[in-house]
Amino acid sequence: MSASFEPHGTHLLVDFHGVPQALLCDGESLSTLMRDAALAAGATVLGTHFHAFGLRAGITGVVLLAESHMSVHTWPESGYAAFDIFMCGPLKPRKALALLARAMGASRHDVREIQRG
Amino acid sequence: MSASFEPHGTHLLVDFHGVPQALLCDGESLSTLMRDAALAAGATVLGTHFHAFGLRAGITGVVLLAESHMSVHTWPESGYAAFDIFMCGPLKPRKALALLARAMGASRHDVREIQRG
Numbered sequence: 001m002s003a004s005f006e007p008h009g010t011h012l013l014v015d016f017h018g019v020p021q022a023l024l025c026d027g028e029s030l031s032t033l034m035r036d037a038a039l040a041a042g043a044t045v046l047g048t049h050f051h052a053f054g055l056r057a058g059i060t061g062v063v064l065l066a067e068s069h070m071s072v073h074t075w076p077e078s079g080y081a082a083f084d085i086f087m088c089g090p091l092k093p094r095k096a097l098a099l100l101a102r103a104m105g106a107s108r109h110d111v112r113e114i115q116r117g
Numbered sequence: 118m119s120a121s122f123e124p125h126g127t128h129l130l131v132d133f134h135g136v137p138q139a140l141l142c143d144g145e146s147l148s149t150l151m152r153d154a155a156l157a158a159g160a161t162v163l164g165t166h167f168h169a170f171g172l173r174a175g176i177t178g179v180v181l182l183a184e185s186h187m188s189v190h191t192w193p194e195s196g197y198a199a200f201d202i203f204m205c206g207p208l209k210p211r212k213a214l215a216l217l218a219r220a221m222g223a224s225r226h227d228v229r230e231i232q233r234g
Contacts, residue, residue: 049166049179053183060182069188075234088190117132
Protein backbone atom coordinates (compact mmCIF):
# COMPACT_ATOMS: atom_id res chain seq x y z
CA MET A 1 0.00 0.00 0.00
CA SER A 2 1.11 3.59 -0.33
CA ALA A 3 3.53 4.97 2.20
CA SER A 4 0.72 7.07 3.63
CA PHE A 5 -0.96 3.94 5.01
CA GLU A 6 0.73 2.53 8.08
CA PRO A 7 0.75 -1.26 8.48
CA HIS A 8 -0.54 -1.23 12.02
CA GLY A 9 -4.23 -2.09 12.04
CA THR A 10 -7.21 -3.31 14.02
CA HIS A 11 -9.06 -6.44 12.97
CA LEU A 12 -12.51 -7.08 14.45
CA LEU A 13 -13.94 -10.59 14.06
CA VAL A 14 -17.66 -10.37 14.71
CA ASP A 15 -20.03 -13.33 14.92
CA PHE A 16 -23.77 -12.57 14.95
CA HIS A 17 -26.24 -15.24 16.12
CA GLY A 18 -30.05 -15.16 15.97
CA VAL A 19 -30.27 -12.90 12.92
CA PRO A 20 -33.59 -12.82 10.95
CA GLN A 21 -33.18 -15.21 8.02
CA ALA A 22 -34.40 -12.82 5.29
CA LEU A 23 -31.60 -10.35 5.96
CA LEU A 24 -28.95 -13.07 5.65
CA CYS A 25 -30.13 -13.91 2.09
CA ASP A 26 -30.20 -10.29 0.89
CA GLY A 27 -26.88 -9.55 -0.80
CA GLU A 28 -27.94 -6.12 -1.99
CA SER A 29 -28.87 -4.93 1.50
CA LEU A 30 -25.71 -6.45 3.00
CA SER A 31 -23.54 -4.78 0.35
CA THR A 32 -25.14 -1.38 0.97
CA LEU A 33 -24.90 -1.84 4.74
CA MET A 34 -21.22 -2.74 4.60
CA ARG A 35 -20.37 0.14 2.30
CA ASP A 36 -22.16 2.52 4.69
CA ALA A 37 -20.35 0.95 7.65
CA ALA A 38 -16.98 1.36 5.93
CA LEU A 39 -17.69 5.03 5.23
CA ALA A 40 -18.83 5.57 8.83
CA ALA A 41 -15.42 4.32 9.97
CA GLY A 42 -13.68 6.78 7.65
CA ALA A 43 -12.55 4.18 5.11
CA THR A 44 -12.14 4.51 1.33
CA VAL A 45 -14.06 1.84 -0.62
CA LEU A 46 -12.19 0.37 -3.63
CA GLY A 47 -14.90 -2.09 -4.63
CA THR A 48 -17.52 -4.58 -3.47
CA HIS A 49 -17.74 -8.22 -4.55
CA PHE A 50 -20.70 -10.34 -3.46
CA HIS A 51 -21.84 -13.86 -4.30
CA ALA A 52 -25.28 -15.37 -3.57
CA PHE A 53 -25.43 -19.15 -3.14
CA GLY A 54 -29.05 -19.26 -4.34
CA LEU A 55 -32.56 -18.22 -3.38
CA ARG A 56 -33.02 -18.21 0.38
CA ALA A 57 -29.38 -19.31 0.69
CA GLY A 58 -26.30 -17.60 2.08
CA ILE A 59 -24.21 -14.70 0.89
CA THR A 60 -20.45 -14.31 0.80
CA GLY A 61 -19.02 -10.89 0.14
CA VAL A 62 -16.16 -8.50 0.57
CA VAL A 63 -15.65 -4.76 0.52
CA LEU A 64 -12.08 -3.94 -0.51
CA LEU A 65 -10.80 -0.82 1.22
CA ALA A 66 -7.76 1.36 0.68
CA GLU A 67 -7.18 0.53 4.35
CA SER A 68 -7.70 -3.30 4.12
CA HIS A 69 -11.17 -4.96 3.92
CA MET A 70 -14.52 -5.92 5.36
CA SER A 71 -16.09 -9.33 4.69
CA VAL A 72 -19.29 -11.22 5.42
CA HIS A 73 -20.39 -14.85 5.21
CA THR A 74 -23.94 -15.83 6.14
CA TRP A 75 -25.75 -19.07 6.98
CA PRO A 76 -29.49 -18.18 6.93
CA GLU A 77 -30.52 -21.66 8.05
CA SER A 78 -28.52 -21.09 11.26
CA GLY A 79 -29.35 -17.39 11.71
CA TYR A 80 -25.59 -16.79 11.71
CA ALA A 81 -23.29 -14.23 10.06
CA ALA A 82 -19.50 -13.88 10.33
CA PHE A 83 -18.19 -10.36 9.66
CA ASP A 84 -14.62 -9.11 9.52
CA ILE A 85 -13.68 -5.46 9.84
CA PHE A 86 -9.97 -5.04 9.16
CA MET A 87 -8.74 -1.46 8.96
CA CYS A 88 -5.21 -0.09 9.11
CA GLY A 89 -4.29 3.41 10.15
CA PRO A 90 -6.29 5.84 12.24
CA LEU A 91 -9.80 4.68 11.24
CA LYS A 92 -12.67 3.87 13.57
CA PRO A 93 -13.65 0.21 12.97
CA ARG A 94 -15.93 0.29 16.03
CA LYS A 95 -18.10 2.83 14.20
CA ALA A 96 -18.55 0.29 11.39
CA LEU A 97 -19.36 -2.37 13.97
CA ALA A 98 -22.04 -0.18 15.57
CA LEU A 99 -23.82 0.17 12.21
CA LEU A 100 -23.67 -3.56 11.54
CA ALA A 101 -24.93 -4.45 15.02
CA ARG A 102 -27.87 -2.07 14.72
CA ALA A 103 -28.89 -3.50 11.34
CA MET A 104 -28.43 -7.19 12.17
CA GLY A 105 -30.84 -7.25 15.11
CA ALA A 106 -29.03 -10.31 16.44
CA SER A 107 -29.94 -12.01 19.71
CA ARG A 108 -26.22 -12.27 20.50
CA HIS A 109 -22.93 -11.16 19.04
CA ASP A 110 -19.32 -11.92 19.89
CA VAL A 111 -16.51 -9.51 19.02
CA ARG A 112 -12.83 -10.35 19.05
CA GLU A 113 -10.31 -7.57 18.46
CA ILE A 114 -6.90 -8.47 17.07
CA GLN A 115 -4.01 -6.08 16.49
CA ARG A 116 -2.21 -6.59 13.18
CA GLY A 117 1.06 -5.25 11.75
CA MET B 118 -24.46 -20.48 2.23
CA SER B 119 -25.96 -23.77 1.16
CA ALA B 120 -27.02 -26.25 3.79
CA SER B 121 -24.07 -28.45 2.83
CA PHE B 122 -21.65 -25.91 4.33
CA GLU B 123 -21.58 -25.90 8.11
CA PRO B 124 -21.02 -22.54 9.81
CA HIS B 125 -18.21 -23.75 12.04
CA GLY B 126 -14.89 -22.61 10.65
CA THR B 127 -11.23 -21.91 11.29
CA HIS B 128 -9.81 -18.45 10.73
CA LEU B 129 -6.02 -18.07 10.53
CA LEU B 130 -4.62 -14.54 10.83
CA VAL B 131 -1.06 -14.62 9.52
CA ASP B 132 1.40 -11.72 9.66
CA PHE B 133 4.63 -12.09 7.64
CA HIS B 134 7.59 -9.82 8.39
CA GLY B 135 10.84 -9.47 6.47
CA VAL B 136 9.40 -10.42 3.07
CA PRO B 137 11.36 -9.46 -0.08
CA GLN B 138 9.87 -6.21 -1.38
CA ALA B 139 9.43 -7.31 -5.01
CA LEU B 140 7.06 -10.10 -4.06
CA LEU B 141 4.85 -7.73 -2.08
CA CYS B 142 4.29 -5.54 -5.18
CA ASP B 143 3.46 -8.44 -7.51
CA GLY B 144 -0.32 -8.83 -7.57
CA GLU B 145 -0.29 -11.46 -10.29
CA SER B 146 2.06 -13.76 -8.35
CA LEU B 147 0.13 -13.20 -5.11
CA SER B 148 -3.17 -13.99 -6.83
CA THR B 149 -1.80 -17.22 -8.32
CA LEU B 150 -0.19 -18.20 -5.02
CA MET B 151 -3.40 -17.66 -3.07
CA ARG B 152 -5.52 -19.55 -5.58
CA ASP B 153 -3.04 -22.46 -5.37
CA ALA B 154 -3.08 -22.27 -1.56
CA ALA B 155 -6.90 -22.34 -1.51
CA LEU B 156 -6.95 -25.41 -3.75
CA ALA B 157 -4.31 -27.12 -1.59
CA ALA B 158 -6.65 -26.70 1.38
CA GLY B 159 -9.49 -28.30 -0.56
CA ALA B 160 -11.44 -25.06 -1.13
CA THR B 161 -13.61 -24.03 -4.10
CA VAL B 162 -12.59 -20.66 -5.58
CA LEU B 163 -15.51 -18.38 -6.57
CA GLY B 164 -13.35 -15.47 -7.76
CA THR B 165 -10.26 -13.35 -7.14
CA HIS B 166 -10.23 -9.56 -6.78
CA PHE B 167 -6.92 -7.71 -6.52
CA HIS B 168 -5.98 -4.04 -6.44
CA ALA B 169 -2.48 -2.58 -6.92
CA PHE B 170 -1.78 0.76 -5.26
CA GLY B 171 0.83 1.66 -7.90
CA LEU B 172 4.26 0.69 -9.14
CA ARG B 173 6.45 -0.65 -6.33
CA ALA B 174 3.49 -0.10 -3.97
CA GLY B 175 1.29 -2.48 -2.04
CA ILE B 176 -1.39 -4.94 -3.08
CA THR B 177 -4.76 -5.62 -1.53
CA GLY B 178 -6.65 -8.68 -2.64
CA VAL B 179 -9.19 -11.31 -1.82
CA VAL B 180 -10.02 -14.81 -2.99
CA LEU B 181 -13.72 -15.54 -2.45
CA LEU B 182 -14.32 -19.18 -1.60
CA ALA B 183 -17.45 -21.31 -1.40
CA GLU B 184 -16.15 -21.93 2.14
CA SER B 185 -15.43 -18.24 3.11
CA HIS B 186 -12.34 -16.32 1.92
CA MET B 187 -8.63 -15.62 1.85
CA SER B 188 -7.24 -12.07 1.83
CA VAL B 189 -3.91 -10.28 1.60
CA HIS B 190 -2.70 -6.74 2.25
CA THR B 191 0.95 -5.84 1.68
CA TRP B 192 3.24 -2.97 2.71
CA PRO B 193 6.41 -3.43 0.58
CA GLU B 194 8.16 -0.51 2.27
CA SER B 195 7.86 -2.39 5.58
CA GLY B 196 8.46 -5.91 4.19
CA TYR B 197 5.10 -6.83 5.73
CA ALA B 198 2.07 -8.81 4.55
CA ALA B 199 -1.17 -9.60 6.42
CA PHE B 200 -2.97 -12.73 5.21
CA ASP B 201 -6.30 -14.18 6.32
CA ILE B 202 -7.30 -17.78 5.67
CA PHE B 203 -10.93 -18.26 6.72
CA MET B 204 -12.45 -21.63 5.82
CA CYS B 205 -15.59 -23.28 7.10
CA GLY B 206 -16.24 -26.99 7.11
CA PRO B 207 -13.72 -29.82 6.95
CA LEU B 208 -11.02 -28.04 4.92
CA LYS B 209 -7.32 -27.86 5.74
CA PRO B 210 -6.40 -24.17 6.14
CA ARG B 211 -2.96 -25.14 7.49
CA LYS B 212 -2.16 -26.61 4.06
CA ALA B 213 -2.86 -23.18 2.53
CA LEU B 214 -0.67 -21.59 5.20
CA ALA B 215 2.22 -23.96 4.41
CA LEU B 216 2.17 -22.89 0.76
CA LEU B 217 2.09 -19.19 1.65
CA ALA B 218 4.90 -19.53 4.18
CA ARG B 219 7.12 -21.34 1.69
CA ALA B 220 6.54 -18.67 -0.97
CA MET B 221 6.91 -15.61 1.26
CA GLY B 222 10.41 -16.39 2.52
CA ALA B 223 9.72 -14.23 5.55
CA SER B 224 12.22 -13.74 8.35
CA ARG B 225 9.34 -14.16 10.83
CA HIS B 226 5.66 -14.97 10.81
CA ASP B 227 2.96 -14.94 13.46
CA VAL B 228 -0.12 -17.12 13.21
CA ARG B 229 -3.28 -16.69 15.26
CA GLU B 230 -6.02 -19.30 14.96
CA ILE B 231 -9.60 -18.29 15.78
CA GLN B 232 -12.62 -20.58 15.80
CA ARG B 233 -15.72 -19.07 14.15
CA GLY B 234 -19.36 -20.09 14.05
